Amino acid sequence: MIKDTARLVMTLKCNRGCTYCPNGFYKKLMTKLENFDDLDKYNNICITGGEPLLDCSTLLALLDDLRLLRGNFKIYLYASDYDPVTVSLPGVMQRINGLTWTLHENTSFDDMQKFNHVQALLSSANDNRLVLHTKAMLQWAPRINYLKWNRVTVLQMTEHTCSLPPNEDLLIMPEACK
Numbered sequence: 001m002i003k004d005t006a007r008l009v010m011t012l013k014c015n016r017g018c019t020y021c022p023n024g025f026y027k028k029l030m031t032k033l034e035n036f037d038d039l040d041k042y043n044n045i046c047i048t049g050g051e052p053l054l055d056c057s058t059l060l061a062l063l064d065d066l067r068l069l070r071g072n073f074k075i076y077l078y079a080s081d082y083d084p085v086t087v088s089l090p091g092v093m094q095r096i097n098g099l100t101w102t103l104h105e106n107t108s109f110d111d112m113q114k115f116n117h118v119q120a121l122l123s124s125a126n127d128n129r130l131v132l133h134t135k136a137m138l139q140w141a142p143r144i145n146y147l148k149w150n151r152v153t154v155l156q157m158t159e160h161t162c163s164l165p166p167n168e169d170l171l172i173m174p175e176a177c178k
């Protein structure tokens with residue numbers, strides 16, 4: 001089966017420590033991306049982690065390299081946190097076709113402020129998805145602008161919630177393996 005989506009792990013680093021984090025399980029399934037040009041065979045690139053936005057300069061360089069490789073990739077970013085001091089959110093938003101943002105079980109007031117900021121910056125022309133852990137939904141009752149999100153999903157996440165769609169390959173950047 002020809003797969004049209006590469007789920008690309010940019011980093012395994014993340015500050016959250018979610019109880020249901022699937023990366024321990026997924027690590028065994030990740031294939032190291034030995035040759036960057038191999039990404040050209042996919043149509044969609046889903047950049048994930050860990051938390052990609054915690055290393056914004058690496059993320060921006062990766063996004064630019066992908067556009068150089070092929071201008072018409074559909075590039076999606078999975079994220080849930082950022083460092084306000086170092087991140088260039090507008091720069092990231094300009095370079096992607098869609099964002100999946102998650103409010104996890106351990107969402108704090110600070111996370112809610114970040115969510116509001118991210119939501120305000122989103123382009124409604126993009127394919128954006130909001131994932132809400134039931135705890136975050138109940139504790140914070142986020143003000144969701146439905147014009148900005150194509151899909152909003154409320155999940156009681158468990159370590160078994162995530163599964164790899166059959167049309168995706170799970171790849172990891174060599175730098176993330178160190």
Ligand code: SF4
Nearest residue numbers: 014016017018021050
């Ligand atoms: S935010 Fe994602 S990568 Fe980080 S601990 Fe939670 S599930 Fe794992």
